[in-house]
Every structure is written in structure tokens, then in C-alpha cells.
Amino acid sequence: MGRSQTELLQGTLDMLILKVLAIGEMHGLGISRRIAQVTRGTFEVKPGSLFPALHRMEEEGWLRSSWGESESNRRARYYQLTRKGRRQLQSEAKRWERISLAIERALGA
Amino acid sequence: MWMKNAVRNLWRRRRVDAELDEEVCGYAEMLAEEKIRGGTNAREALREAKMEMGGIEQVKERTREIRAGHFLETLWQDIRYGARTLRKSPGFTAVAILTLALGIGANTAIFSVIESVLLRPLPYDHPQSLIEIWNSYLPQVPLGGLSPGDFRDWQGETTTVSEMAAYAWIEQGANLTGDGDPQRVDLNWATSNFFPILGVKPVIGHLFVPDEDRPGSAPIVVLSHRFWQSRFAGAPNVVGHVVTLDGLRYTVVGVLGEGTHLLDSPDMWMPMGQFEDNLTEHVHHEFVGIARLKVGVKIAQARAEFEALNRRSAIAYPKEHKNFGVIVRPMQDASAAQLRGTLLVLFAAVGLVLLIACANIANLLLTRNASREREIALRTALGAHRGRLIRQLLTESILLALLGGALGIVFAAVGVQVLGALAPRNMELAQKIHPDGTVFLFTVVVCFAVGVICGLLPALQVRKTNVGVALKQGTRGSGSFASRKLHSALVVSEIALALVPLVGAGLLLRSLHDLLEENPGFRAEHLLSMDIPQAAVPQAELIKMTPAQQQQLAQKQSLEFEQIIEQVQGLPGVKSAAGIDVLPLGTQLQAASRFVIEGRPIPDAGVRPIAETRTVTPGYFSTAGVPLLRGRSLEAEDAGKHNIDIDQAMASRFWPQGNAIGSRVSFCSLDLTPCWFSIVGIVGNVHEYGLDAAPTYDVYFTWGWTPELLIRTASDPHRTEIAAANVIHKIDPALPVTSVMTMDELVADSVAPRRFSAVLTGVFAALALLLAAVGIYGVMSYIVGRRTNEIGIRMALGAQPRDVLWLVVVHGAKLALIGVVIGACGSLALARFISSMLFGVHASDPLTFAVVALLLSAVAIAACYIPARRAMKVDPMVALRYE
Known part of the structure; x- marks a missing residue:
């Protein structure tokens, strides 16, 4: 797998996580399920990618985590967006719009 | 941000890890609950969940890898692992550390001399813009003084230097009488601007003033710090004290600073006006000019100018000045220039010693890694990155090098003392060596370089390890062909590397021997000399x-x-x-x-x-x-x-x-x-x-x-x-009554610089030989050990013990021969660099080369002989059952 592709996917994953967390706080499995739901199953995020991404984004200061109770009364780690994370979502979304617009044009031409 | 995270991850590693574990396990359990809700068997659900996740440990590991400080954390793991491995084989570790300590210590010792004597700038203001101006009178006097008249003329006419001063070239002496025993003191004369140009200041009193450059000035002296201490015990009231020199009375006006190792460091300085000669004549060449280049002026410009001034003097004073040349050169420590060749030769010798030490360690690591092949293969199979494995092996060898370096610094500290004591007295080497941070930095850099050099070859071998083959192999393989080639290459290079300093030492020792055979022209034995x-x-x-x-x-x-x-x-x-x-x-x-x-x-x-x-x-x-x-x-x-x-x-x-x-x-x-x-x-x-x-x-x-x-x-x-x-x-x-010594001692002193370099090169060459012998012995033992099986088969098939001995010795002799040939070629190329230090022998002296080649081959074969004897005693039955 080429490096550029990984980066693109990673960037995409970051944006998707930011997007689903914009609605409210969520735990790992919740985020994974939500992403599958909003992308209608296009993206299946495996925990092997999800957890490194979450921890990295937390270290970047985009997310904040806290321990809470899950639906099944289990201790789970909940993630929520920080202010910095919201700004990041905005800029990522803009960047994505530009890219997709450009690609659309390129394909439509 | 990164720092904060890294500190948290490293400091509270346990807690961070426990939370990660809880989080990932929680995920698995929630996934399992989903599956149970979907109708999966409760016992199957968790297993399926884990499989779907790709393994809980793997997820955790991947998450850890991205965390801040992960590199440091694993580095710390590598260091601890390395330290544990080294502790597990104390014999190996001790030999390796001792070998490296000898190599690194020798380099640190020689470097600290080089740093103090050659690299450190002169202790003057902006020494790089200071120049010396000399005359020459070829062919007999390559470096001679300026006449007082030329100095005056040039001082007035030069435009490339901001100021020009002079001091007397040849120190003279005078008898100091009055306070205590009569004593002979060394004197020098300098113009009043001499000390200011250098930026030298007195610790007490004052130095010369311009009026004192003229003949008939007041009789005053400035003391060197050393003389002030030895004769006056550093008494501060020495300023104003009157001393009697050759029956004349002089007033002490000042004392130079302690660190001022000026030129030949005489006991006393007098102003130029006290120089009892006509200061306008052009006949006697008694002064050395020193000057400071103007800002932006290159030394070549100053040289051109002084050559023109010199030509003008030759026209103005044809009888006196014709045929004198002029030499303009950066100011330098005369004794440093004398030591330069010797020190560079010694540095080269210890460099080679260190390379041999590295080859030995590389060999040891290769040997040890070979027995760890299975462990390494297993770790690879379990998902360790090869990069990580290589890094871990390098960490181990760098750790070894650093431990060797730490012991090496101790060796070096002792070595420097020995060097100072061995050095010819007039070099005052011991007084000059003050190891500082630069030396320490040098040692640290050498340690890392050594660690990488030693570790790289064995580490790269890991990359080549075929997991499947390594795992299938028994506990002892027969040694892959490639690794045996590598061992042989290392033996050859050790022999080649050892030959070079041996040839150098041989040539220098033969020169010393020939020199001592030289008739001095007088009969030195039973002859006492004293200066009165x-x-x-x-x-x-x-x-x-x-x-x-x-x-x-x-x-x-x-x-x-x-x-x-x-x-x-x-x-x-x-x-x-x-x-x-x-x-x-x-x-x-x-x-x-x-x-x-x-x-x-x-x-x-x-x-x-x-x-x-x-x-x-x-x-x-x-x-x-x-x-x-x-x-x-x-x-x-x-x-x-x-x-x-x-x-x-x-x-x-x-x-x-x-x-x-x-x-x-x-x-x-x-x-x-x-x-x-x-x-x-x-x-x-x-x-x-x-x-x-x-x-x-x-x-x-x-x-x-x-x-x-x-x-x-x-x-x-x-x-x-x-x-x-x-x-x-x-x-x-x-x-x-001073300088009492026998003429035998005088002869010995005169060859002391040569003896110093010859003996030290000899010591380092012997060290090189010893390390090479140990290395060859180690490799041959290893190869014999690995070939036990083969030897057993040969003996079972009827080979005699003598044949086996022959087999091993011939193998070693072949390697020795190749090494000697390569080393001899290298020595031939390098020996020309010491040809100026030779006397009576040519740099390609066949006798020296032959003796050294024989000696080295003999040592190499002897080093093979012991493992060969062991091979000879192999019991075929035991050897065959060995696997």
C-alpha cells in the first residue's frame, strides 16, 4: 500500500471521527458503528485503526476523553470534541470540499 | 503538547497501559454483547469478537506505537534488554569491554595530547591574526632572526599589519646573585609593544613602556610566573625589589600571568633598550618579528609585502643583507610543531588499534548472534519488526562501547600521566595536557561510532536470516557460508590492520637503533658535563x-x-x-x-x-x-x-x-x-x-x-x-653550577623525541598485535566449534588427527597470508608519511617488512594452533552424536 493512499485514508478517518463526535460524546464501538451507519457501510473502521487514531487525536488535543457508563452499564471511555477539534473539523471539511470538487470537475471534464 | 503527552505516557506508563487495556477489552466485550443479542452462542461470541478485532494485543500494540514518547519508551526497553543480555554472559561482556576500553582509552589519551598541544589556539588575543616574521639564509639556516636595523625599518614601513614587535631570538642567560644561592636564569628581550600585541597582561606590577625600547633605558625586568613562584615564593612585594644579574642591578616591575607560556618561556624579560647591542645595525640576526594582521588582510598579502621590504633591504645593504630570505607564517608554538609528526603517527596507530578492537567485537557479536539465531527468528515470527531488532542489537553494541568508553577514560587518565612522564623533558608535555570538554565529547562520539561499527555488521546479518530455515535448524547449525565468509574477512582485516602499526614501529625502532649506532664525534661514556x-x-x-x-x-x-x-x-x-x-x-x-x-x-x-x-x-x-x-x-x-x-x-x-x-x-x-x-x-x-x-x-x-x-x-x-x-x-x-649531566645522558636526551615516538608506536603496535591475536583465536575457536560435526565425519572416514590439525592451521595460514599481503600494500602506501621521521632506513625497508610479516604470520598461526589442537582431539563418536 502506497504511502499517499494511507495518508489519504488516515485523513479521511480523522474527519469521519470528528464528524460523528460533533453530534455528541461517544465510545469506541459507538464511533465505529456510527461511521458505518453514516457512510452506509462504505467504511468499516477496525479497532486496529480506530484506537491508534483516537489516541493520536487526543494527544493532538482535538478530543477529550472521560470514563462513563455504557448502555449495558459497562465502564467505557467516551470521547468528545474539544474546541480545537471543532476548528479542525471545519478546516478538514473545507479541505475535503475543495478536493472532492476538484475531483468531480476532473472526472466530469 | 508532545512533551506533556510523552512525559505522561512515560511517567504513568502503568496507568496509561491499564486504561488502554480496559478500553480495548471493553470494546471486545461490547462487541460480544452485540453478537449475543444477534443470537450467537455466548461462549463463541467473545472469541469471534476478538478475531474480528484482529487480536486484542495487536490492537494495543498498534495504539502504543503512535503514542508520544513511544520511541523513548522502546529505547529504554532496548537498553534494559541489552543490559540484561550483557549481564547474562559476563565473560563475553568483560572481554568486550576490556578490548574496547583499551582501544578507546588509547585514542582518548592521544587525542587529549593532540587537543592540548595542536588544536587548542595559542593563549593570546585573536591568535589567528598573529604572524611571525623571520629571515632565512639558505641552505644552512632555514629559519633565522631579523637584524635589529631591518626590524626597525620594516616596523616603520609595513602597512599590512597593525603593529609589529620583536623579541630576541636566542635566549641568553645571566647569573643571579644576592638573594640566596647563585642561580643561572634565562633572559629574553622584547619591545614594549610585544606584550600588548599578544594581549598578555601582568598579574602584578606593569610591563614595558615605549621609552624603554631605546638604548640606555632604566634597568628593569619582568618575571615569569614560574620564576616568581620558584625564586620568590610568589611574594607580592617583589615589585620594586632589586635583583642582581651579572653584577648589575635591575628593578622588578611586574610579573606575567600564570597561563602565559610565552615562546621558550624564559625566567625574565627585559625591555629592548637593555639589549646590549647596536639597535640599528644590519649584521646580527637576533630578533624575531611578531605582528598582528590588519582586519581583512590575508597572510599572503603580508608575505608579499615583507618579501618586497626584504628585497629593499638587500638593495640598501648589499654587503650585509644579500641572500637573506624572509619567512612570514602564522604564529605557532614551536614545541607543538616539533611534536606534530609524532602525535599524528601515534594517532594513526591508536586509530588502527581501535579498528582492530572493533573487528574483534564485531566477531564476538556475530558469534553470539549466531547462537541467538533461533531467538531472533522466533521474535521475527512473533511480529517484531526487523528494524526494531536491528535497533536493539545496535543498542546493545553501543551500550558495550559506552561501558568500554567509561573504563577507557580511566585508562586514558592513567595513560596521559605515563605519556607525560615518558615524553622528553624539554617538551614539557605533562604541563601542557589539560583534558577538557572537547576530549570528553570526542570520547563520546568515538563510543557511538564504535558501537555502530561493531554492531552494524552483526545487525545486518539479522536482516538476512531466513526465519523458516533458522527455526527448522537444530540448536547448532554448521554456520552459513555467508557468515563464515564474514568471519574470514574480519580475520583478514585484523591482520592487515595490525601490520601497519607494526611496520611503522619497526621502521621507527630501526631508525632509533641506527641513530644510536651513529658516532656522536666524542666519546660519551665516563664523561660528565656541568654548566658553570x-x-x-x-x-x-x-x-x-x-x-x-x-x-x-x-x-x-x-x-x-x-x-x-x-x-x-x-x-x-x-x-x-x-x-x-x-x-x-x-x-x-x-x-x-x-x-x-x-x-x-x-x-x-x-x-x-x-x-x-x-x-x-x-x-x-x-x-x-x-x-x-x-x-x-x-x-x-x-x-x-x-x-x-x-x-x-x-x-x-x-x-x-x-x-x-x-x-x-x-x-x-x-x-x-x-x-x-x-x-x-x-x-x-x-x-x-x-x-x-x-x-x-x-x-x-x-x-x-x-x-x-x-x-x-x-x-x-x-x-x-x-x-x-x-x-x-x-x-x-x-x-x-647547573645542568649537571653525563654525556651519555646528553646523547640519550638528544634522541628522546625519537625514542618517545618509537617506543609508543611500538607499544600500540604490540597492543594491535595482541588484539589481532585474540581476535584470530576467537574466530578460529568458533569455526572449529562449528565444524566439530564435519571434523567428526572426516575422522570417522579415516582422517588422522594430524590431518585435522593441518586443516585448521592451513585455513588460518591462508587468512594470515591474505591479510599480510593487503597490510603490506597499505603499509607501503602509508610509510612514506613517516619517511621524514626515519634515519638510516628507507620507508620500504625490506628487512622490516619481512620481519613484521613473519612475526604476524607466526602469531596468527599460533592463535590457530590452540583451537586446531582442540579439533584434533575431537572424538568422532561424540561429535556425530552431538546434533
Whole structure:
């Protein structure tokens, strides 16, 4: 797998996580399920990618985590967006719009 | 942000890890709950969940990898793992650390000398813009002083330097009397701007002022820090104190700072105005110019300017100045220049020693990693990245190198002391070495480099390991072909590397041997020398004397010295005694003069030859053992008759027909009236400047006081020492008796720099040989160990123990031969660099090369022999069952 592709996917994953967390706080499995739901199953995020991404984004200061109770009364780690994370979502979304617009044009031409 | 995260991750690693574990396990359990809700069997659900996730441990590991400080964390793991591995095999670790400590220690020791002596800038203000200006008079005097007149002229005319100063080239001495015992002190003269140009300041008092550059200035002196301490115990009230030098009184006005190692560091400095000579003449070349380049001026510009000034002087003063060249060079420490060659040779030698040590360690690591092949293969199979494995092996070798370096610094500290003690006395090496942060940094860098060099080869081998093969193999493989080739290559390079310093040491030791065989021109054994200088008659008084009065003074001095000789000769055990003004085997020009021969064209425009001028007492030649070849030796009345003896070199060069005796020579041809001296005898050549120097033209006069007393004794000369000094002090209590030594010691001192470099190179070459032998032994043992199986089969098939021995020894001999050939080629290429340090042997001396090659091969084969004996004793039954 080429490096550029990984980066693109990673960037995409970051944006998707930011997007689903914009609605409210969520735990790992919740985020994974939500992403599958909003992308209608296009993206299946495996925990092997999800957890490194979450921890990295937390270290970047985009997310904040806290321990809470899950639906099944289990201790789970909940993630929520920080202010910095919201700004990041905005800029990522803009960047994505530009890219997709450009690609659309390129394909439509 | 990164720092904060890294600190949290590393500091609270346990907690962070526990949370990660809970989070990932929680995920798995929630996934399992989903599956149970979907109808999966409760027992199956968790297993399926884990499989779907791709393994809980793997998820955790991938998450850890992205965390801040992960690199540091794993580095710490590697270090701990490495330390554990090293602790597990203490024998291996001890050998490796000791080997590296020897190599690194030797390098640190030599580097700390190089750093202190060669690399550290001179202790002056902006030393890089300081230059020295000298004259040369080729071919005999490659480096000589400036005349006072030229110095004055050039000082006024130069535009490339901001200021130009001068100091006397040849230090002189004076007798210090008055406070305590009479003492001989070294004096130097300097212009008032000399210290300011260098930026040297006094610790107490003041230095010279411009008025004192003029003749007839107030009699003052500035003390060196060392002399202030030794003679006046650092008393602060020394300023204003009056000292008596050669009967004249001088006021101490200041003391130089402690760190001021000025030039030849005399005991005292006097202002130029006290230099008792005409400061406008162009005949005597007594001063060295120093100057500071103007900002932005290159040394080449200054050189061009001074060459032009020199040409102008030659036109203005054709009789005096013609044929003098000018030398402009960056200011340098004269003794450092002398040590430069030696130090670079030693640095090269210890560098090679270190490379051999590295090869040994690489070999040891290879051997050990080979037995760890399975462990490494297993870790690879379990998902360890190869990069990580390589890094871990490198961490281990760097750890070894750092431990070796730590011990090496201890070795170096001891080594530097030994070096200082071994170094020739006049080099004052011990006083100069002050290891500082640079040396430490050097050692650390060397440690890392060594760690990487040692570890890289074995680590890269890991990359080649085939997991499947390694795992399938038994506990002991037969050793892959590639790794055996690598071992052989290392053995070959060790032999080649060891040959180079051995050849260097061989050449230097042969030079030293040949040099000591060289006849100094006198018989050194049972000959004692001591310096008994009489206070000089002040120049001002000498000038006032008529020639007849001067003659009278000289006669009086001769008689006084004759009295000493008579008394000393009366001592038990003394065969004879005599005097000379300058001892042979000196290191710098002391007394020499240009001369012309009667009846031959005066080479006014040509190069006038220079003769060493020596004043002796009549019995000198027989006492010193200088053979009389023709004519007669000087007698007391020859002083008044202007008769001289000359040496054979001069006789055969200027009177090849053998008619020197009776010819007349003048040494004051520049005066209006030449003063002719008649040659009455020819004596053997004496090495005036070291055993390796070409013969000089020597002229002997007899006249006045000769400060060096030579005593020929029947047995150990040192036994006469005290009695002689007592006799001398009975005659004149104000005479200092200094520099007492036997002529054997003088000869030994004169070869001390060569002995120093030869012996040290020899020591390092021996170390190289030892390390190489250990390395070869290690590899051959390993190879024999690995071939036990094969040897067993051979023996089972009928091979005799002798054949097996032969097999191993031939293998070693082959490697030795290849190494010797490669090393010999390298040595041939490198030996030219030391050809200037050789005497009597050529850089490609076949005997040295042959002996060294034989020695090295013998050692290599001996190192193979022990493992070969072991191979011979292999029991085929045991060997075959071994697997």
C-alpha cells in the first residue's frame, strides 16, 4: 500500500471521527458503528485503526476523553470534541470540499 | 503538547497501559454483547469478537506505537534488554569491554595530547591574526632572526599589519646573585609593544613602556610566573625589589600571568633598550618579528609585502643583507610543531588499534548472534519488526562501547600521566595536557561510532536470516557460508590492520637503533658535563676596552678556568677536565659566523658559508675524545696567536686537496679590517645538532671563559659530581653550577623525541598485535566449534588427527597470508608519511617488512594452533552424536 493512499485514508478517518463526535460524546464501538451507519457501510473502521487514531487525536488535543457508563452499564471511555477539534473539523471539511470538487470537475471534464 | 503527552505516557506508563487495556477489552466485550443479542452462542461470541478485532494485543500494540514518547519508551526497553543480555554472559561482556576500553582509552589519551598541544589556539588575543616574521639564509639556516636595523625599518614601513614587535631570538642567560644561592636564569628581550600585541597582561606590577625600547633605558625586568613562584615564593612585594644579574642591578616591575607560556618561556624579560647591542645595525640576526594582521588582510598579502621590504633591504645593504630570505607564517608554538609528526603517527596507530578492537567485537557479536539465531527468528515470527531488532542489537553494541568508553577514560587518565612522564623533558608535555570538554565529547562520539561499527555488521546479518530455515535448524547449525565468509574477512582485516602499526614501529625502532649506532664525534661514556657560567662583562664596558685590554681580560678568565680544571683534575677518579662554550647535540643555533677564506674571492654577492664557532680550553679534544686527524690541537698560547682548529667536514669541503693547515680564515669580514685566524689542526666531525643532523663546519678557538666544564672520569661520572661542585665553589662561591649531566645522558636526551615516538608506536603496535591475536583465536575457536560435526565425519572416514590439525592451521595460514599481503600494500602506501621521521632506513625497508610479516604470520598461526589442537582431539563418536 502506497504511502499517499494511507495518508489519504488516515485523513479521511480523522474527519469521519470528528464528524460523528460533533453530534455528541461517544465510545469506541459507538464511533465505529456510527461511521458505518453514516457512510452506509462504505467504511468499516477496525479497532486496529480506530484506537491508534483516537489516541493520536487526543494527544493532538482535538478530543477529550472521560470514563462513563455504557448502555449495558459497562465502564467505557467516551470521547468528545474539544474546541480545537471543532476548528479542525471545519478546516478538514473545507479541505475535503475543495478536493472532492476538484475531483468531480476532473472526472466530469 | 508532545512533551506533556510523552512525559505522561512515560511517567504513568502503568496507568496509561491499564486504561488502554480496559478500553480495548471493553470494546471486545461490547462487541460480544452485540453478537449475543444477534443470537450467537455466548461462549463463541467473545472469541469471534476478538478475531474480528484482529487480536486484542495487536490492537494495543498498534495504539502504543503512535503514542508520544513511544520511541523513548522502546529505547529504554532496548537498553534494559541489552543490559540484561550483557549481564547474562559476563565473560563475553568483560572481554568486550576490556578490548574496547583499551582501544578507546588509547585514542582518548592521544587525542587529549593532540587537543592540548595542536588544536587548542595559542593563549593570546585573536591568535589567528598573529604572524611571525623571520629571515632565512639558505641552505644552512632555514629559519633565522631579523637584524635589529631591518626590524626597525620594516616596523616603520609595513602597512599590512597593525603593529609589529620583536623579541630576541636566542635566549641568553645571566647569573643571579644576592638573594640566596647563585642561580643561572634565562633572559629574553622584547619591545614594549610585544606584550600588548599578544594581549598578555601582568598579574602584578606593569610591563614595558615605549621609552624603554631605546638604548640606555632604566634597568628593569619582568618575571615569569614560574620564576616568581620558584625564586620568590610568589611574594607580592617583589615589585620594586632589586635583583642582581651579572653584577648589575635591575628593578622588578611586574610579573606575567600564570597561563602565559610565552615562546621558550624564559625566567625574565627585559625591555629592548637593555639589549646590549647596536639597535640599528644590519649584521646580527637576533630578533624575531611578531605582528598582528590588519582586519581583512590575508597572510599572503603580508608575505608579499615583507618579501618586497626584504628585497629593499638587500638593495640598501648589499654587503650585509644579500641572500637573506624572509619567512612570514602564522604564529605557532614551536614545541607543538616539533611534536606534530609524532602525535599524528601515534594517532594513526591508536586509530588502527581501535579498528582492530572493533573487528574483534564485531566477531564476538556475530558469534553470539549466531547462537541467538533461533531467538531472533522466533521474535521475527512473533511480529517484531526487523528494524526494531536491528535497533536493539545496535543498542546493545553501543551500550558495550559506552561501558568500554567509561573504563577507557580511566585508562586514558592513567595513560596521559605515563605519556607525560615518558615524553622528553624539554617538551614539557605533562604541563601542557589539560583534558577538557572537547576530549570528553570526542570520547563520546568515538563510543557511538564504535558501537555502530561493531554492531552494524552483526545487525545486518539479522536482516538476512531466513526465519523458516533458522527455526527448522537444530540448536547448532554448521554456520552459513555467508557468515563464515564474514568471519574470514574480519580475520583478514585484523591482520592487515595490525601490520601497519607494526611496520611503522619497526621502521621507527630501526631508525632509533641506527641513530644510536651513529658516532656522536666524542666519546660519551665516563664523561660528565656541568654548566658553570661566569657573569658576563657588560657590553658597555667591553666596548670601552682596547683590544689589548680585552686580550688581558680573556687571559684572566682563561687562568681562572684553568685553575678550576687543575683543581678538578686533582680529584680522585678524575682523568682529565676541559671546557667548551657550547655542548654538542644542541637544539638551536648558539654560536655561528659567516666566514671568508684568505686568497679566495670574497663572495660578497654569493652565499657566504657559515661555521659553528666553539671556544675550548687546550685539553678539550683529548678530554672529550674528539680525534685529532691532522696538525696539532690548540694550546694556551694559541689564543694570542689567532690559531684555530677546524673539523674534517670544513677541511674536506674547502680544502679538498688537503692543504687546509696553514690557511687563514676571517670571521669579521664585514668590518673594515678582517681578522685572520690560521688553521693549525683538523679534528673529527662532532654532531652539533643531534645525531641525525648533517655535519656542520666547526671552528675551534681558545679564548677566555668556557662555561661548559667536561670531566673525564675513571668510573661512574656521577660520583664526581659533588666533589667537583665543591671545588668550584671553593674557588668562586658566586658561580652557579647547573645542568649537571653525563654525556651519555646528553646523547640519550638528544634522541628522546625519537625514542618517545618509537617506543609508543611500538607499544600500540604490540597492543594491535595482541588484539589481532585474540581476535584470530576467537574466530578460529568458533569455526572449529562449528565444524566439530564435519571434523567428526572426516575422522570417522579415516582422517588422522594430524590431518585435522593441518586443516585448521592451513585455513588460518591462508587468512594470515591474505591479510599480510593487503597490510603490506597499505603499509607501503602509508610509510612514506613517516619517511621524514626515519634515519638510516628507507620507508620500504625490506628487512622490516619481512620481519613484521613473519612475526604476524607466526602469531596468527599460533592463535590457530590452540583451537586446531582442540579439533584434533575431537572424538568422532561424540561429535556425530552431538546434533
